[in-house]
Amino acid sequence: MTDAPLDQRVSLITLGVRDLARATAFYEALGWRQVDTPDGIVVFDLLGQSLGLYPLEDLARDMGLEVADLGTGAATLACNLRDKAEVADVLAKAEAAGARVLKPAHDVFWGGHIAYFADPDGHVWELAWNPFSPLSPEGAFRWDGYGAPEA
Structure with a gap:
């Protein structure tokens, strides 16, 4: 274990979404272009970080929470x-x-x-x-x- 601090930056912002296709279409309509990703997640590279769209149920599961607990x-x-x-x-x-x-x-x-x-x-x-x-x-x-x- 090291005493290294957490870098003062945000690398990836992930938004839990109910409908991945609808959310993707929304951000593409704003002029954003997605990058190649595995099925089940959509990512837009931004200036210095990325924005990910991820199904809400999968995000909750990854965190070990119920969807209702995400707020x-x-x-x-x-x-x-x-x-x-x-x-x-x-x-x-x-x-x-x-x-x-x-x-x-x-x-x-x-x-x-x-x-x-x-x-x-x-x-x-x-x-x-x-x-x-x-x-x-x-x-x-x-x-x-x-x-x-x-x-």
């Missing part, structure tokens, strides 16, 4: 965007793909612009534009933002 959690998945207008644009695309809009695009007290939607399985997503945390040229986010590129 829904009080968490959101967030996607920070490059500009304010993109929040409403992506929200409209998500709604057209089958998302339920929880809160339309709006300005918030701290100076940003956000919206919330739930995917077909109820997983909550936040879309955000944060003028204080500019994204990297590739679209990566970090709390302190990415400054102008070095000359």
Whole structure:
């Protein structure tokens, strides 16, 4: 046993879904492309991590829990965007793909612009534009933002 700390990163986010085909179609309608995986799981590679879709019953079994014990959690998945207008644009695309809009695009007290939607399985997503945390040229986010590129 070592004293190595847990790396400060998230590698894979797995969402338990009731209908794998429906969930896959939803994320593909947002423009995401899946990667090759074994049958029974769908994975989309993201910037620095991956998002997996896995049948809810299989996820519960893997954890040694009943589906009812999984709950829904009080968490959101967030996607920070490059500009304010993109929040409403992506929200409209998500709604057209089958998302339920929880809160339309709006300005918030701290100076940003956000919206919330739930995917077909109820997983909550936040879309955000944060003028204080500019994204990297590739679209990566970090709390302190990415400054102008070095000359």
